[in-house]
Amino acid sequence: TINLQKGWHNFYICFDDFYSFNDSEAYEFGLVAGKSSITEKGYYAGHGVPDTKEKNKAYLLPTDVRGTNPQYGIALDDLYSRLGDLAFEQTTVFLDACFSGISRDNESVNEGLRGVEIVAEEGELSTGNVVVFSAAQGNETAQGLQEEGHGLFTYYLLKELRESTDGVIFYGNLADNIKRNVSQRALRLKMRKSQTPSTNASENIGDTWRNMTF
Numbered sequence: 001t002i003n004l005q006k007g008w009h010n011f012y013i014c015f016d017d018f019y020s021f022n023d024s025e026a027y028e029f030g031l032v033a034g035k036s037s038i039t040e041k042g043y044y045a046g047h048g049v050p051d052t053k054e055k056n057k058a059y060l061l062p063t064d065v066r067g068t069n070p071q072y073g074i075a076l077d078d079l080y081s082r083l084g085d086l087a088f089e090q091t092t093v094f095l096d097a098c099f100s101g102i103s104r105d106n107e108s109v110n111e112g113l114r115g116v117e118i119v120a121e122e123g124e125l126s127t128g129n130v131v132v133f134s135a136a137q138g139n140e141t142a143q144g145l146q147e148e149g150h151g152l153f154t155y156y157l158l159k160e161l162r163e164s165t166d167g168v169i170f171y172g173n174l175a176d177n178i179k180r181n182v183s184q185r186a187l188r189l190k191m192r193k194s195q196t197p198s199t200n201a202s203e204n205i206g207d208t209w210r211n212m213t214f
Contacts, residue, residue, distance in 0.1 A: 039090040040083075045151055048097035048142075049073065058099040077124060084128025084202060090212060092171075093132045096151040098142035125202035131209045133157070133175065134198050135182075143186055143195055152189070153197055156181045161214070172210030175199040 047061040051070040059073035076099075083091050125132065135142040135153035143152045150158070156178050160169065179197045186195035201209040 038088045039092075040086070040088050041092045041094070042083075043094045043096075045096040045154055048076070048095075048099040050099050060097065080125050080130060080132070080202075081127060084126065084130050087128055089129060091128060091130045092212075092214075093130065094154075094157060095132060096135045096142055096153045096157075098136040098140055100136075100139040100141055125200055127204075128202055129204050130202045131171065131205065131212065132200050133178070134200070135195070137196050137198050140195050141191070141193055143189055143191060143193065145189075152182050152186060152195060153178065156185075164214075169214040170210065171199070171212040171214065174214065175210070 044060060046063075047067075049059050049061045049067050049070045050056040051059060054071070057070075058076040059070040060076060060079070061067065061070065061073045065073045080093075083093070135151060144150070145152050145155050148155050157174075159181075160174055160177055175197070179199075182195055182197050186193060199209070201207075
């Protein structure tokens, strides 16, 4: 676990579910949009899926949406656009999901497409100050570590955060270490599949994201 000494009331945590704002919360959240002093961090672990009927557009797949109807999920490019439009000083997303259509159990999330790994169109980071740490690239599978109770990406993300000695973690070092550890460990797992985490930033940030800190 990670010790959150302050600001715990600003976290919303959901397990196998989804969180929705009520009207008053949505109003309050809308009031902070555009305030440059705010930093936001989001984390998602779950299924992603490509919509094969819409040029393999990438969607996050909530628990109440079937893989046969990805259009009812959360379009990744729409999510990025909305986060960018908030115009916070810094928005960071940690995404332990893949969009190949294959689950951690090596089964198809897109019913009817057995064992087919698809390269999804994952969307662009065109607005705002958004940095996205992703668990996998292209048609790779975001694998799990059953013995640790985490996804492979999440395990090494938490490991880096726990082992920080001075309390400051540069994004560049975080990205490099996660990529190295995950890609090496993935090939030793049962599935023996490549998994290569990536980090992308919106145009406003460019390569300066590497000097940002957690």
